[in-house]
Amino acid sequence: MGMSGGTAGYTPAPQKKQRPAWMIGGATIVSFVALLYVIEAWDAVNHQELNADGIRPLESDGLWGIIWAPLLHANWEHLIANTGPALVLGFLVTLAGMARFIYATAMVWILGGFGTWLIGNIGAPPGVESVHIGASGLIFGWLTFLIVFGFFTRKAWQIIVGIVVLFIYGGVLLGALPGTFGVSWQGHLCGGLAGVFAAYLLSGPERKAREKRKTGTAQQLSY
Template sequence: MTGTGGHPGASGRPAAQKRPAWVVGGAIIVSFVALLWLVEITDALLGHQLDDNGIRPLETDGLSGILFAPLLHSNWEHLIANTGPALVLGFLMTLAGLSRFLLATAIIWIGGGLGTWLIGNVGAPTYHGVVLETNHIGASGLIFGWLTFLIVFGFFTRNLWEIVVGVVVLFVYGSILLGVLPGTFGVSWQGHLSGAAAGLLAAYLLSGPERKTRALRRPVRPPSLNT
């Protein structure tokens, strides 16, 4: 066996270049949405048995739904409605940095799911005074979290580009924030509200380095002395 020494690119071929962050982010989001469609195809073939694995509020065995609910949709219309916002908002999230995107998504996924588990029965229909069991599924809680994160993150970091992104997102998608209010039967406003709250929390936590740096740059005022 023989080998060759030298530095990368010594053979005359250009060294491999790192892919731009937006390309990697776009690939991640497209792959995630493709996973949602693959899950729905599987669910349809199984007679929608997978939908039973959603978040069932205040039930111990419903806690596992926190992990699975964002991947499940009740029908094709439900999935199609979430596909566009997931692609756009998810991609914009990656522009804040892939590590922040992953951490924010984890906070929203788990925090929003836990919030839905806690309040998911609020306003639920009752039968003879007994609250009927509800099952919360869909990626909209995650989407609402991404939405609120994008809107407020720039104001926490004081980054001009991120502020512009937030304003544009608010202008284009702000109206769907009404989904955090009780309204349409069969729509989980509780999941929307919990996801949005988790998005705010994620934006605050992940803007910590910029807020700390800004605080250190504030001039220290000399103490006033009375004479």
């Protein structure tokens, strides 16, 4: 049997076509919201027993609630109210890049949750233990991230997204003000602040590039 040393018969394996970023982002957000529905379905069958695992302010074992709180909802109405904003705002954040989406979400989730753990009892009636649950803190973080991110990066399309989001959802920000007991304005406030912090931190590459350009221009003008 002979062997041919030529490569005429060799065909390279076809490369997999990479999916568009918007498709990956959309699938990610839809999967996350679907998970919320699965958890709520299980919880509804089991008399909402998971809701006790939310954030219990200033209690050491209540710190675990930081991890679980965004996944839990008081009832179907609570989850349905959060579904639309979560799908829209979460998807828009993915357009800034999946890495940024993951980091921003993690920062809002952890920092916003920790802030809620610190101040969550403010405004509660004496002797009443509050438990904070729901994805709304995460939604507020995504909202404020989108509103300010473009102003940090100075990219036109991100500024436009921020303005449109502010116009459509800006009224929601009133939910971060102290109000009716039973609505976690503390979670909204802390999530929103964490979203601004995440936007500033994650816009670092654009801000540094802008400073370099400014420095370079200044040096050219000094000659």
